[in-house]
Amino acid sequence: MTDESPRDAGEVLIVTGMSGAGRSTAADALEDLDWYVVDNLPPQMLKPLLDLTGIAGGALPRVAVVVDVRGRTLFAGLPDVTRALRDARQHVRVLFLDASDDVLVRRFEAVRRPHPLQGDGTILDGIHRERERLRPVRESADMIVDTSTYNIHQLATHIADLFAESGSAKHTLTIQSFGFKYGLPPDADLVADMRFLPNPFWEESLRALTGEDEPVREYVLEQDGAREFLDAYATALVPVLEGYQRENKRHSVVAVGCTGGKHRSVVMARELAARLSQVSGVAVRIKHRDLGRE
Template structure:
């Protein structure tokens, strides 16, 4: 490594704070949003990490490091290390997670684990020692999040609101066509059956085509109930997806099936993807599971 840290405009977060305040939840939420997350990093390793991220450029545009008292005596060096790093990476931010003593005690009692600084004392003794060690970095933090009143879903939602890239999707929706004769997709959250529509397979001029061909698309959408289904299904899924976003369910799969997964399900998958892809905060991916099968 060189003495000069590469200048980089990518975001950098140092996530720290009280044990039991939700660091793991925050790290998971950041990772789900595409951040490169490193957990339990000693403060002395922050500079090498940022040097690597700077050299990686766009390959690591957003980096988060979780630093906490598991680093033992090294943790006390975090404020000094952070001050030094800010000169080279002004976009660096420190996020400190906190919660009231009684909430932290309840959380530790619920998981039946000792506090990392408890030693021979009580959980509260460990919390007090940690507060003393964390005072300097808490005072230097850019963001302090009090998680006392949050459950894990609410905390994850808070992280999404605060650290999502502008315009980034809050929910990724995969819409997948499939053939029932090959089995249900095991990862489907919602399944819809297109076998109520006439099958283009029985049309000699359409049998060798697929739902990606215009002739098949026109045939399927002209059938009674096809457009009505699309209208109703779109309206039904809007509150479901909104609920997924509120509950911080970041990914879901809608599976659209027909007999062989070649005609009707493909057409309806493409149509639904076009409609639901217009929803705010939703990124839609299309997958045709069985399209290439004989």
């Protein structure tokens, strides 16, 4: 008897999101990582494509499909198609690229192109229509990346960080330091506030240094509650990371903040990363969002 069930085609990534948020840049970055990329595929063609990759066996281990509102009425079927694929396959994920309205308007104006849904209205009208249409897709996405502050090179680097081979890791954890005065990271899954610790900024000898310098590290870790917090928070995150792996959530962001994102948050992010890098199946990356700001 022949087994007619489709072979495992490896990872499948659906790339979608707002027009102007960087889908083409993400697709190019994935292609550079040896993903097989298909652009502007109607959602209804996803299953035939995956059947084809199954027939190809290991020839197409990682497939990325860019799906967006250029498909107009066909695009409406994406949530149902994605749900059906997730029920049938283990490795289907959705990456949703987003950006703030004002950034999207500036990007469309820079390239002098209309928004695909603007019709007789303005660019902003098109953006609002697209947001409404994409709401259910965004809510069910595995990963949301806000590209408002990225140029194309930074976005390509971020995509490479997310989707480059990570050995046997089942989950990639990004620990990101940031400054509250510059706003919360929009893609954070969890946020920790380090403003309960004294600020090294008020120590004249430490002000010009950063959390990557040993004197600042020693100062922060010597404060009451610093090491206790690290130990307790790392312990609390272990079952969370293990649960993410069971639920096939492949990436998460823990944001660690202080006032300016230069001293306390940098130290604590690095220390937290050292503790969580010991968790089985988890690859840990560190990002300091606001370290270079004045």
